[in-house]
Amino acid sequence: MPEPVGIANLPDQRYKIVSKEGATFTIMVAGESGLGKTTYINTLFQTSLKSHPDPNQRHNKFTSPHQTVEIDIVRAILEEKNFKIRLNIIDTPGFGNNVNNHDSWVPIIDFIDDQHESYMKQEQQPSRLAKKDLRVHACLYFIRPTGHSLKPLDIEIMKRLSTRVNLIPVIAKADTLSPNELDIFKTRIREIVEAQDINIYTPPLELDDPASAEHAKQLIESMPFAIIGSEEEVETAPGQYVRGRKYPWGVVEVENDQHCDFKKLRSLLLRTNMLDLILSTNELHFETFRSLKLGAEETENGPHANGDAENGGSSDDLTGAGDAKGTTSSRGKKPRRLHNPKFKEEEDALKKFFTEQVKAEEQRFRQWETNIINERNRLNQDLEEMQSKLKALEDQVKKLQIAKR
Ligand SMILES: Nc1nc2c(ncn2[C@@H]2O[C@H](COP(=O)(O)OP(=O)(O)OP(=O)(O)O)[C@@H](O)[C@H]2O)c(=O)[nH]1
Numbered sequence: 420m421p422e423p424v425g426i427a428n429l430p431d432q433r434y435k436i437v438s439k440e441g442a443t444f445t446i447m448v449a450g451e452s453g454l455g456k457t458t459y460i461n462t463l464f465q466t467s468l469k470s471h472p473d474p475n476q477r478h479n480k481f482t483s484p485h486q487t488v489e490i491d492i493v494r495a496i497l498e499e500k501n502f503k504i505r506l507n508i509i510d511t512p513g514f515g516n517n518v519n520n521h522d523s524w525v526p527i528i529d530f531i532d533d534q535h536e537s538y539m540k541q542e543q544q545p546s547r548l549a550k551k552d553l554r555v556h557a558c559l560y561f562i563r564p565t566g567h568s569l570k571p572l573d574i575e576i577m578k579r580l581s582t583r584v585n586l587i588p589v590i591a592k593a594d595t596l597s598p599n600e601l602d603i604f605k606t607r608i609r610e611i612v613e614a615q616d617i618n619i620y621t622p623p624l625e626l627d628d629p630a631s632a633e634h635a636k637q638l639i640e641s642m643p644f645a646i647i648g649s650e651e652e653v654e655t656a657p658g659q660y661v662r663g664r665k666y667p668w669g670v671v672e673v674e675n676d677q678h679c680d681f682k683k684l685r686s687l688l689l690r691t692n693m694l695d696l697i698l699s700t701n702e703l704h705f706e707t708f709r710s711l712k713l714g715a716e717e718t719e720n721g722p723h724a725n726g727d728a729e730n731g732g733s734s735d736d737l738t739g740a741g742d743a744k745g746t747t748s749s750r751g752k753k754p755r756r757l758h759n760p761k762f763k764e765e766e767d768a769l770k771k772f773f774t775e776q777v778k779a780e781e782q783r784f785r786q787w788e789t790n791i792i793n794e795r796n797r798l799n800q801d802l803e804e805m806q807s808k809l810k811a812l813e814d815q816v817k818k819l820q821i822a823k824r
């Protein structure tokens with residue numbers, strides 16, 4: 420890396436914890452298409468860590484030539500002094516261009532869940548071999564710099580992400596908003612995040628260390644971070660080049676705190692909060708995933724069941740707690756949906772949809788029943804009127820017949 424990231428500057432204790440085996444750190448970028456996710460990755464590491472796809476190899480020539488088309492993992496080793504970090508950067512295809520946007524972001528959620536699941540399976544193996552760990556420690560969610568509000572799609576995706584990973588919302592292409600617009604936009608996003616109960620990552624305030632508490636406070640106040648990405652260096656003064664974007668009216672500098680929050684976010688990710696992101700992923704998100712999954716198994720098996728059906732079974736299912744107990748159950752293969760929090764969410768949504776449909780149908784049926792009863796009453800009334808008319812006519816006929824005689 421051209422620039423030291425400062426991991427060696429971590430406080431001593433943290434340094435020891437992480438440096439024993441080095442650390443694995445995984446960052447994911449997600450958000451609508453064309454917001455500069457791939458560019459950001461390259462800006463963060465000041466190199467073309469990631470090449471943009473070849474436009475000629477794309478299936479759909481109508482989309483932007485740089486568009487990322489599949490989930491893409493770039494691996495790198497960060498080294499500083501004798502300190503090593505295995506870094507994984509997960510670039511995801513942007514969504515928001517399609518008619519059915521649902522399909523385009525489900526793979527991202529799946530990816531996150533699958534990594535938790537894969538890690539959980541490895542933990543349950545007796546082997547002490549180094550685990551392959553691609554659990555996402557920080558997910559940067561790119562928000563379009565509209566200056567207005569968050570889209571319902573953003574809210575929905577952020578909600579789902581925030582229950583799974585450390586979610587860090589960022590305002591993309593901050594150079595397209597004026598400082599005033601940016602302030603208003605930030606406030607609005609913070610309000611929506613709060614109102615919608617979206618659980619975004621908040622750096623912990625370590626009150627016993629005033630300097631780091633102050634830094635954390637600044638980071639919290641800057642959320643959502645406004646970022647600018649650029650893969651080029653531009654000239655600010657003769658012979659002086661910086662990362663930035665050149666406009667007719669001047670240059671916006673990526674690493675200038677007056678222009679955007681790029682440096683703050685980089686510091687959070689690669690220096691001050693890397694360890695907290697790693698630990699909270701393990702202690703909060705991974706544990707939530709694990710207990711949801713085991714909870715689902717328990718519910719299914721009953722509290723006393725050993726549930727070892729998967730031991731020799733499907734690779735889809737988890738080798739659950741039953742593995743340790745070593746008993747064999749005659750239970751068949753469990754449906755996977757009960758094991759995965761994502762499916763639980765979908766199941767709940769389906770249940771809600773189904774209940775609403777049933778209610779609507781019931782309502783329709785009641786209305787139809789009322790209409791039929793009304794119609795029957797009307798017809799009965801008509802019939803009675805006709806009958807009395809008929810009776811009157813018959814009486815008239817009788818009278819006439821008597822008169823004739
Ligand atoms: N003005 C401005 N343009 C940017 C910024 N970052 C990236 N861009 C431009 O936006 C375009 C899209 O950038 P990408 O990095 O390919 O966007 P992406 O989010 O990876 O897009 P997908 O792969 O389709 O999801 C490119 O032309 C970039 O040069 C920024 O901070 N400001």
Ligand SMILES: [Mg+2]
Pocket residue numbers: 456457458485486487510511512513
């Ligand atoms: Mg991309």
